[in-house]
Amino acid sequence: MIVALTAKNKLGFIDNSIDQPRSDDLLYGSWTRCNSMVISWILNSVTRDIADSLMYMPTAREMWIDLHDRFHESNAPRVYQIKKMLNGLQQGSMDISSYYTKLRILWDELRDYQPTSVCNCGSMREWVAYQNQECVMHFLMGLNESYAQIRAQVLMMEPLPIISKVFALVVQEERQRSIHHGVTKMSIDHSVSLNSVTSTTGPRLSKAGRGDKVVCSHCHFRNHTVDKCYKLHGYPPGHPKLKQQLSQGNAQAHQISINMQDHLNTPGDNLTQSQCKQLIEFLSSKLQIGHNLHVEPQQQEPTISCLTGICSTVSHTSSITQTDWVLDTGATHHICCSLSMFHSVRPVSSKIMLPNTLTIQVSVIGSVFLTSDLILHDVLYVPEFQFNLLSISALTNNRECSVSFTANSCQIQDIKRTKMIGTGKRLGNLYVLMKSTSYVCNASVPKSELWHLRMGHPSPSKLSSLKDILHFDSNNVDVHPCHVCHLSKQKRLPFKSNNKMVDHPFELLHIDVWGPFSQYSVDGYRFFLTIVDDHTRFTWVYLLRSKSDVSSIFPMFCRMVDTQFGAKIKSVRSDNAPELGFIDFFKELGIVHTYSCVERPQQNSVVERKHQHILNVARALMFQSHIPIGLNLKE
Incomplete structure (x- = not known):
């Protein structure tokens, strides 16, 4: 403090x-x-x-x-504790640097508790030398016995060096030992390995008369080590003994099949553990050979490489049906497993290659209509698949769209129209396209309810006043309660307003700045300036990146009013925000600026209510459209 x-x-x-x-x-x-x-x-x-x-x-x-x-506490208990820790501190398993650091911390704290006096006679040097001697003694007493030689050399120095010099000498000794220890350990390990080889291959080496050759510890043959032993790790392709081993394996498997038949004919007998192991090894080798023979592609037929990265647990994939579409960033083509989902098809003769080098025949390719905005072309029909794959690369190549992924969902958006054409949700480690109808208005929705959604969820009384303009029946306006209105229009109880409306436009303007919002918009906006004319209630809204932008936008608005409407602004009402205090500007133009009292937004109720209306409409549209917040904040 x-x-x-x-x-x-x-x-x-x-x-x-x-x-x-x-x-x-x-x-x-x-x-x-x-x-x-x-x-x-x-x-x-x-x-x-x-x-x-x-x-x-x-x-x-x-x-x-x-x-x-x-x-306030006495310093005596802490001084006693520090001195006790200094007397009991030993190096032990710590290195020299760590040991010295702990000592230095205790010394500095103890020195802070000691009284200091100002001395000009030079006798303070003796006290400093004594303190240094105490630190050196503490440091040397705590060292391990392996440093006895360097400790004796330091104690024999006259005068006794300072503690930093002693620390440097001991650290240098520690580094020399580490280097010597590393060389000694290498020589010991080498001699031990040679001794073990010699002891293992004693009779064989005595006959050859050459004991310095490298000998394998597994097969006891020379000229290779255990990590390169063919008998332990297998023979490479082309080795003569590999064919012999395969032929012996076939004969062994034949013998196992005969023994199995005998055991099956004899009731009550079972396979032994060694026979089960041999049978598994034989079936594994045959299965691998069969796969290698199956994946050889025919040269006269074209092959489509379709690499996929689908890998998920059974618990999550069981909830995905054959009508769902899995978004795959590793696939090069769309794949559909149901022929009934195709809108148009055409025959084709080709094959697709999977990541495990297997090939699958494809005879049908066509188009699939997911929604009116999301149409997939060149979709491969593969009935062997359990899922439908939506290739991200093929989707972005065929149309200008962007795909964004979050932790729990993903969105597909048309770049030209800035419209969301598809959404997906995460199931396990897979993103599955959500089943939805087209994003156009449904004709089965009542017309009054449809206009309620289009106009930002206005109240029933406001909507009924527009029935002659919008041509709908107002009898069933408030029949169905709107769930979005309850979410987006929560506010405190209303209060009585005593504001009197002026007689002409631009006689009084209400201005206020709202923000900051928790997220930035696509263009980097977090605030907005609202200007409301008191007579006409006409509203202007300007998006702001920071509050300081008001100093340039509001004078520009005043010039626009003068040029376009030929009117002069007479008075402005706002709160006490510093960014709205245009003192010199208002004096120059003769504009009267009135303020509301501190923490009394009711006195600036016209623009505050307008803020409430703007935010209610924005929240209602956001809840209704399910668009991410970052995409809603756009000019």
Whole structure:
């Protein structure tokens, strides 16, 4: 706390070096503000219970004295604890650097508790030399016995070096030992490995008369090690013994089949563990050979490479049906497993290659209509698949669209029309396209309800007043309660307004800035300026990247009113926001600026109600369309 107050040049408010001026002094106001600032810092630095007990103290000095009297402790217990830790600290398993760091922390803390005096006679040097000697003795006493030689060399030096020099000498000794230990360990490991080889292959090497050859510890043959032993890891392709091993395996498998037949004919007998193991190895080798023979493609037929990255657990894939479409970023073509989903088809003779090098015959290709906005072309019909794959690369190549993925969902958006044409949800580790109808208006929706959705969910009374213009029956306007209205139009109870409307346009303007929003829009906006004419209630809304943009936008609006409408703005009403204080600008144009009282938005109710209406409509459209928030915030 003292460090923070010193940095802010406010330490004098707690140590009484800055006296409180008299109430009629010119510096009294500045002193009061600084004192309140220090009080707020102290209250925010303590717990809530302590802050409540300090709340009514007038000065920071009184707070500091009260805290010192309550929580001041003697330094003797801590000094005793530090000295006890210094006497008991040993190097042990720590390296020299860690051991010295712990000692240095304790020394610095102990030195902070020791009294210091100012000396100009030079006798302070003896005290400093004594302190250095104590630190060197503590450091040397805690070293392991392996450093006895370097400890004796340091103690024999006259005069005794400073602690930093001693630390450098010991660290240098530690590095020399690490280098020597590494070389010794390599030589020992090499000799041990040679001894083990010699002991393992003693009779064989005695006959050959050459004991320095490398010998395998598995097969006991020379000229290779165990990590390259063919008998342990298998023979490479083309090796003569590989064919012999395969022929022996076939004969062994034939013998196993005969034994199995005998065991099946004999009731009560079962396969032994070794026979089961041999049977599994034989079937695995045959299955691998069969796959290798099946994946050889025919040269006269074209092959379509369709790489997919679908990999999921059974618990998640069981909820995906054959009518669902899985979004795949690794597939090069769309694949459909149901012929009934095709809108148009044409025959084709080709094959697709899977990532495991298997090929599947494809005889039909066509188009699939998912929605009126999402049509897939060149879709391959593969009945062997269990899922329908929607290739992201093929979708973006055929039409200008973008696909964005989040943790739980994904969106497909048309770039030209900036319209969302598809959404997906995450099932396990797969993104599945949600089943939805076209994003056009449904004719089965009642006309009054349809206009209620189109116009941003207005109230039934407002909607009924437009029945002659929109041509719908107003008898069933409020028959079905709207769920979105309850979500988007929550507010406090209304209050009575005493505002009187002016007689002519631009005699009075209501202005206010709303924001910041929690997210940025596509173009980087977080605020908006609302201007409402008191007479006509006509509204202008300008999106802002920051509040400082008001200083350029509102003068531009005043010039626009003068040019387009030939009118002069007479008065402006706003709250006390600093960005709306156009003092010089209003004086130049002769505009009267009136303010509302602090924390009384009711006095600026015209523009505040307009903000409420704008936000209600925006929330209703967002809940209705299910579009992400970042895409709704667009000019």
